[in-house]
Amino acid sequence: xxxxxxxxxxxxxxxxxxxxxxxxxxxxxxxxxxxxxxxxxxxxxxxxxxxxxxxxxxxxxxxxxxxxxxxxxxxxxxxxxxxxxxxxxxxxxxxxxxxxxxxxxxxxxxxxxxxxxxxxxxxxxxxxxxxxxxxxxxxxxxxxxxxxxxxxxxxxxxxxxxxxxxxxxxxxxxxxxxxxxxxxxxxxxxxxxxxxxxxxxxxxxxxxxxxxxxxxxxxxxxxxxxxxxxxxxxxxxxxxxxxxxxxxxxxxxxxxxxxxxxxxxxxxxxxxxxxxxxxxxxx
Amino acid sequence: xxxxxxxxxxxxxxxxxxxxxxxxxxxxxxxxxxxxxxxxxxxxxxxxxxxxxxxxxxxxxxxxxxxxxxxxxxxxxxxxxxxxxxxxxxxxxxxxxxxxxxxxxxxxxxxxxxxxxxxxxxxxxxxxxxxxxxxxxxxxxxxxxxxxxxxxxxxxxxxxxxxxxxxxxxxxxxxxxxxxxxxxxxxxxxxxxxxxxxxxxxxxxxxxxxxxxxxxxxxxxxxxxxxxxxxxxxxxxxxxxxxxxxxxxxxxxxxxxxxxxxxxxxxxxxxxxxxxxxxxxxx
Numbered sequence: 098x099x100x101x102x103x104x105x106x107x108x109x110x111x112x113x114x115x116x117x118x119x120x121x122x123x124x125x126x127x128x129x130x131x132x133x134x135x136x137x138x139x140x141x142x143x144x145x146x147x148x149x150x151x152x153x154x155x156x157x158x159x160x161x162x163x164x165x166x167x168x169x170x171x172x173x174x175x176x177x178x179x180x181x182x183x184x185x186x187x188x189x190x191x192x193x194x195x196x197x198x199x200x201x202x203x204x205x206x207x208x209x210x211x212x213x214x215x216x217x218x219x220x221x222x223x224x225x226x227x228x229x230x231x232x233x234x235x236x237x238x239x240x241x242x243x244x245x246x247x248x249x250x251x252x253x254x255x256x257x258x259x260x261x262x263x264x265x266x267x268x269x270x271x272x273x274x275x276x277x278x279x280x281x282x283x284x285x286x287x288x289x290x291x292x293x294x295x296x297x298x299x300x301x302x303x304x305x306x307x308x309x310x311x312x313x314x315x316x317x318x319x320x321x322x323x324x325x326x327x328x329x330x331x332x333x334x335x336x337x338x339x340x341x342x343x344x345x346x347x348x349x350x351x352x353x354x355x356x357x358x359x360x361x362x363x364x365x366x367x368x369x370x371x372x373x374x375x376x377x378x379x380x
Numbered sequence: 381x382x383x384x385x386x387x388x389x390x391x392x393x394x395x396x397x398x399x400x401x402x403x404x405x406x407x408x409x410x411x412x413x414x415x416x417x418x419x420x421x422x423x424x425x426x427x428x429x430x431x432x433x434x435x436x437x438x439x440x441x442x443x444x445x446x447x448x449x450x451x452x453x454x455x456x457x458x459x460x461x462x463x464x465x466x467x468x469x470x471x472x473x474x475x476x477x478x479x480x481x482x483x484x485x486x487x488x489x490x491x492x493x494x495x496x497x498x499x500x501x502x503x504x505x506x507x508x509x510x511x512x513x514x515x516x517x518x519x520x521x522x523x524x525x526x527x528x529x530x531x532x533x534x535x536x537x538x539x540x541x542x543x544x545x546x547x548x549x550x551x552x553x554x555x556x557x558x559x560x561x562x563x564x565x566x567x568x569x570x571x572x573x574x575x576x577x578x579x580x581x582x583x584x585x586x587x588x589x590x591x592x593x594x595x596x597x598x599x600x601x602x603x604x605x606x607x608x609x610x611x612x613x614x615x616x617x618x619x620x621x622x623x624x625x626x627x628x629x630x631x632x633x634x635x636x637x638x639x640x641x642x643x644x645x646x647x648x649x650x651x652x653x654x655x656x657x658x659x660x661x662x663x
Contacts, residue, residue, distance in 0.1 A: 102396055102409055105417070110389035126385055131421045134388070138417035142410070 098346045100142045100149065103362050108137055108146075112153045114215040115286070119157050119166035132156050145344045146362075147314030150212060154285055154313075165284040167211060167258075174209050174259030174287065175296050177219065182262055185226075189266060196245075198230070199267040200238055204355050204374045205229035206263025207256060207338050211287040212313055213359045222259075225357070228374070235369040236376035241353045244333050244378075251276045252331035254308075254315055256338030256356075261289045261297050264337060268303060276303045277327055282320075283311035288340075314340030317348070339363050345379070352379035381629045383425045383432065386645050391420055391429075395436045397498040398569070402440050402449035415439050428627045429645075430597030433495060437568055437596075448567040450494060450541075457492050457542030457570065458579050460502065465545055468509075472549060479528075481513070482550040483521055487638050487657045488512035489546025490539060490621050494570040495596055496642045505542075508640070511657070518652040519659035524636045527616050527661075534559045535614035536586075537598055537628075539621030539639075544572045544580050547620060551586055559586045560610055565603075566594035571623075597623035600631070622646050628662070635662035 109130070116129040133153055140149060158164060165171075185202055192198040208225040209217055245251070253268060253276055255261050261280075268276055278299055281288045289297075294305045309321025315336070317325055328334070334352040336345055342354045342363065354377045358364040364371040392413070399412040416436055423432060441447060448454075468485055475481040491508040492500055528534070536551060536559055538544055544563075551559055561582055564571045572580075577588045592604025598619070600608060611617070617635040619628055625637045625646065637660045641647040647654040 102406075102413055105413055106389050106393035106396065109392050113385055113389065123385075127425070130385055130388055134417050134421035138414045138421060 098145050098343045098366060100140070100144055100146050101362050102142075104146050104149070105137055107360065107362075108149050108153065109133060111150075111212065112157075115154060115166070115211075116157055116161075118170075118211075118215055119163055120161045122161070125157075125160050128160050129153075129157055132160075145314060145316065147312050147340045147344055148316065150313045150340070151285065151311060155311075167284065167287045170211060171258035171287050171289075171293060172296075174217075174257075175262065175293055177222075178206070178209075178259040178262035179297060182266070185263075185266055186269075189270070196242060196270045197238060199270040200241065200355070200376060201229045201234075201374070202226065203263050203267035203337070204357060204376065206260035207355070207357045208359075209257050209259040209287070210338065210359060211257070213339065232374055234376065235358075235367070235373040237353070237378050238376050240378055241335075241376050244351065244353065245271060248333035249275060250331045251333045251335065252279060252327055253277065253303075254279045254334065254336040254341050255289045255294075255299075256341060258287050258289050258293050260337065261293055261299060265297060265299055265302060268299075273303050277331075278303050278305045279315075279324065279327075280305060280307050281311055281313070282307045282309040285311040285313045288313055312340075312344070314344035316344050342367075348379060350379065353377065354379065381428050381626045381649060383423070383427055383429050384645050385425075387429050387432070388420055390643065390645075391432050391436065392416060394433070394495065395440075398437060398449070398494075399440055399444075401453075401494075401498055402446055403444045405444070408440075408443050411443050412436075412440055415443075428597060428599065430595050430623045430627055431599065433596045433623070434568065434594060438594075450567065450570045453494060454541035454570050454572075454576060455579075457500075457540075458545065458576055460505075461489070461492075461542040461545035462580060465549070468546075468549055469552075472553070479525060479553045480521060482553040483524065483638070483659060484512045484517075484657070485509065486546050486550035486620070487640060487659065489543035490638070490640045491642075492540050492542040492570070493621065493642065494540070496622065515657055517659065518641075518650070518656040520636070520661050521659050523661055524618075524659050527634065527636065528554060531616035532558060533614045534616045534618065535562060535610055536560065537562045537591075537617065537619040537624050538572045538577075538582075539624060541570050541572050541576045543620065544576055544582060548580060548582055548585060551582075556586050560614075561586050561588045562607065562610075563588060563590050564594055564596070565590045565592040568594040568596045571596055595623075595627070597627035599627050625650075631662060633662065636660065637662065 112133040116126045189198045205226045308324040310319045395416040399409045472481045488509045591607040593602045
């Protein structure tokens, strides 16, 4: 998916939000703003939006000297989701259709996205879980279930911290010996890395690899050779979140995108209402 | 008032909205975006926000070749407000306090601002009028009334088309021989110019001058000598809208700002809730 004109004002707002979240130094806020404005004025719009996301957060790291500005947020949301885990697990196990409930739960977890909204809190997460359980869905839950039943090699591309615990709840309903979970290669926004996979029990459940990149999405040519081989070998890919959709929506593989369409550009591209809960097959 | 960091993403969104409203040519949308991004990356933040507004709309005029992109919108909202005029006038005349009702009406008219929101429609205007009549106000209506009673020379700085009819309703309650109404010197966004003052009957009611500038506000050093003399001679200035507030908030004259605080930067600067109806004295 290319970058649209509507992404540009959103990049600038995201850059300012992220700079403020990283430091209270207003000189750095201004340098970030001016740097991102200058870069956006020359950007290649054929790139997917996460390429600018990578640029913004690299600039903030360089100017602030803070390697992982979202570290505290990531830890907090991992811990919070782990606190919820026993109740959510029980809810899945006692539901009339555990797999369906677990899929809904995994998509609900996608609300924990600091790239889109820097003001996520517990109340929003609770509301989103309840919405996900009751709302009409956009997409192909039954086709995903069929695809899971017939898959030999499932690659699950994770997205954010906190959300990774919701992914664990879904993966526990899958044939775990066939699943490889993927994290980002280095910190970017609140995306999950190997540290988070360990903290949330994912590494004890399934094989976990990183993709060798710190783009908040999956740009194959920027990922490691090892990841690309796993991607090529998989016969089912479950890709969580907007960043993975933005970077893989044109990829000719058997990919199911699980996400909440949190911005109007994504919902317009998918042909659904903003805020929709989505399970959508790529091809 | 200086330009804040929060103004910057808003400039970029405004530029895109305005480019789309002017032309369906996507190449021009992109050139406008890239031009405004580059200019914003180097802008002097000590300037007030309307200076960037002037730059954005000048760039759109140059790239599109369209001198007055808002001409149709301006005509439409002038006509619409003139249709409402008899009923609104009767409402003022039959109210228990005509001046108070007319002040509220004039501020309600400030909702017709295409710089802030490109999607103003009739329903929003009707809702705003009712809100303005019933809502708790932020400011100094009684002090304004006292100031009107004692003034010898009132300069009324207009803002937008459509809104100018609401200004007329208020001015009809003032000592009209003491009032001079001011329009912008040339088209900018949907701001009222001399053409609009004529179309809406303002020129028949009071003396009307233009300020010699096409900035969507009042930057004194960019205005004509004639306007500056009128400004200097006035002992009461009524300044409508955000643009006049942004450019005159530090001016040491007896100015009353009448506006709706439609953006969080303005409401933050004034210390009120976003959306508030405001009559505020400068000093």
